[in-house]
Amino acid sequence: MTLKLAIWDMDGTIVDSREVIQTAMCRAFGMCDLPEPDYEATRKVVGLGLEEAVRTLAPDYHDVPGLTEAYRQAFVARRAEETFREPLYDGAMETLERLANDNWLIAMATGKSHRGIRAIFEMHPLEQYFDTIWCADDGPGKPHPFMVEQCMGVLGCEPHQSLIIGDAIHDITMGRNAGIHTMGVSWGFGETHELEAAGAHEVHHDYASLNTGLDRFAEEILGRHGTEPAA
Missing domain, CATH: 1.10.150 (DNA polymerase; domain 1)
Known part of the structure; x- marks a missing residue:
């Protein structure tokens, strides 16, 4: 596979x-x-x-x-506080589930602490989708490539088989520093022009578009037959 x-x-x-x-x-x-x-x-x-x-x-x-x-x-x-809300973005859960069903490996690289991630998992049933999680507690933070490199190393993936999805320029820069494909999303903290200036290979504005990009990446990997991409 x-x-x-x-x-x-x-x-x-x-x-x-x-x-x-x-x-x-x-x-x-x-x-x-x-x-x-x-x-x-x-x-x-x-x-x-x-x-x-x-x-x-x-x-x-x-x-x-x-x-x-x-x-x-x-x-x-x-x-x-009683008024606290930290909702999932529309389409997030469905996309994670679809990737898992399509035999993607799924990792997390976040500036949050492990305590912060645990709090998210207590609110939303997301933990089941992640094969490995790397946080700010574990080593150098973004934009250093450490977390991406750890994700790939633990799961046995090469850079051409890997991509990062993030809303901030630090995500994009971390991915570029690790030599992987970078997908920016514009619904969070970063703006489209900032993500593009940071070197995002593509920027998506909703989960439907992001899913199309993920499918395209998967097809390209299959087309390469496991060979390294051209520089």
Whole structure:
């Protein structure tokens, strides 16, 4: 059987986490007596490791570990509120199920912690679809290729058999750094022109289009008969 691997980002790609991330970031900055970042600033750091993200938003702040911990506390508190929602994007579950049924290998490469991923799995029955999961806890974060390389290594896939799906430029850059195909999605934190500028091989605007792209990639792998693609 020809191997084919889809590596997924989580926030902004599978789950709509825009509100909770922005709310938690604003509360964390308030707890540290810092001006609240606007959404335009926050969205550009989503996908990075948390400490790197807050350092980017507050480069002159003297206590980045303290601000990082304030964000963690604010995030957990927001999740506990009755009004909290972190929905799946329309088509996400169906696409994961279809890939599993079509014998794709499915991995996750995310800036979230393992604790954060566990919280997502408690809300949505997604864990069953993932063959391996790599998080910010495990090693170098995006855009370093570490997580992609680990996904491929664990599952025995080569770069030409693998792709990444993500909504942020950090996902695209990580995929490009690992030498794999990159699929940007425009419904999360990144904008189309940013994903294209980062080098996305393709950008999709809904799950129907993404599924078409996934099918095309699978057909191309079969057409290669397992040989390496031309440079």
